[in-house]
Amino acid sequence: MLAAAGRAAGTDQAVPPEQQRCGLIAIVGKPNVGKSTLMNALVGQKISITSRKAQTTRHRITGIRTEGDTQFVFVDTPGFQTQHSTALNKSLNKAVTGAIADVDLILFVVEAGSFSLKDAKVLSLFDGRIPTILVANKLDTVHRRSELAPWLKGMQQRHTFVEFVPMSAKNPKDVARLLDICKPYLPEQAWWYEADELTDRSERFLAAETVREKLFRLTGDELPYTSTVVIDAFKEEPGRTAKRMVRIAATIVVERDGHKAIVIGDKGERLKRIGTEARQELERQFDAKVFLELWVKVRSGWSDDAARLRSYGYE
Numbered sequence: 581m582l583a584a585a586g587r588a589a590g591t592d593q594a595v596p597p598e599q600q601r602c603g604l605i606a607i608v609g610k611p612n613v614g615k616s617t618l619m620n621a622l623v624g625q626k627i628s629i630t631s632r633k634a635q636t637t638r639h640r641i642t643g644i645r646t647e648g649d650t651q652f653v654f655v656d657t658p659g660f661q662t663q664h665s666t667a668l669n670k671s672l673n674k675a676v677t678g679a680i681a682d683v684d685l686i687l688f689v690v691e692a693g694s695f696s697l698k699d700a701k702v703l704s705l706f707d708g709r710i711p712t713i714l715v716a717n718k719l720d721t722v723h724r725r726s727e728l729a730p731w732l733k734g735m736q737q738r739h740t741f742v743e744f745v746p747m748s749a750k751n752p753k754d755v756a757r758l759l760d761i762c763k764p765y766l767p768e769q770a771w772w773y774e775a776d777e778l779t780d781r782s783e784r785f786l787a788a789e790t791v792r793e794k795l796f797r798l799t800g801d802e803l804p805y806t807s808t809v810v811i812d813a814f815k816e817e818p819g820r821t822a823k824r825m826v827r828i829a830a831t832i833v834v835e836r837d838g839h840k841a842i843v844i845g846d847k848g849e850r851l852k853r854i855g856t857e858a859r860q861e862l863e864r865q866f867d868a869k870v871f872l873e874l875w876v877k878v879r880s881g882w883s884d885d886a887a888r889l890r891s892y893g894y895e
């Protein structure tokens with residue numbers, strides 16, 4: 581997969597390998613600070629799922645952005661779990677520690693003007709060897725900008741950050757500036773991926789993530805984050821037309837009968853909406869006609885069962 585001379589997005593100029601830069605960037609922070617939003621904005625296309633509900637990112641997701649001579653390879657980490665210690669949370673914490681061990685740069689994301697015990701716990705994972713940028717996100721929600729200077733000073737004393745970037749992941753100019761700031765921290769080496777590749781995750785994985793996103797969006801706070809989605813079948817069918825055709829069967833796994841009723845909704849209305857919205861989004865993402873079949877199953881206590889976790893791919 582090593583790149584020969586490649587063409588960066590937005591340029592007609594081939595970039596010779598000896599002039600290329602490429603490296604891994606981990607986006608780390610406590611739940612709900614905007615990591616997924618930031619990664620999607622940095623990559624320029626929606627890859628990871630976002631939702632108002634905390635804990636919606638479980639997997640390490642790689643997003644890729646190639647700009648000029650530089651290929652930025654992003655690792656999104658799950659929200660660091662500080663409260664519970666079930667098998668699921670232990671495996672999430674391991675994913676965070678693993679994700680930051682071998683990267684070139686860490687983006688430590690917090691909400692601008694705030695620093696809680698949970699942020700401190702995530703920060704305590706960094707041993708100081710890897711350059712770390714403080715991303716003070718959600719700047720648009722800070723009404724008194726004057727209070728930010730003393731806060732930034734305080735942050736300076738907590739850790740040796742290489743840069744401080746107050747910004748909003750929802751502001752494209754801020755996102756472009758952050759990319760420029762990251763660039764010098766990536767080593768000079770040949771790109772790992774083609775310039776137009778956005779993720780190395782499979783379509784099967786994206787299908788599960790999309791159903792999960794709709795599930796949490798449409799159930800609000802009613803459903804615990806331990807509910808998950810398993811893809812039972814993912815088949816490409818030879819289409820009669822020029823358009824691709826993909827047939828997907830997926831199971832939403834919940835912990836209790838009551839949760840199953842929530843997912844299904846009155847006369848099956850909610851499950852139907854989850855399916856329709858997921859299908860429409862997948863058709864856009866895959867540029868294909870998608871048939872999506874959804875099931876709901878109860879698996880009591882699955883989040884506490886390490887063996888079962890492995891079978892769902894969380895190890």
Ligand SMILES: Nc1nc2c(ncn2[C@@H]2O[C@H](COP(=O)(O)OP(=O)(O)OP(=O)(O)O)[C@@H](O)[C@H]2O)c(=O)[nH]1
Pocket residue numbers: 609610611612613614615616617618629630631632633634635636637658659660717718719720721747748749750751
């Ligand atoms: N106002 C504002 N809201 C933001 C910004 N960035 C993210 N958000 C919102 O914050 C919420 C959480 O964003 P996510 O990107 O899902 O957060 P996350 O850190 O990936 O969350 P977990 O998956 O729980 O770890 C969403 O409602 C976003 O729309 C920002 O710059 N400004």
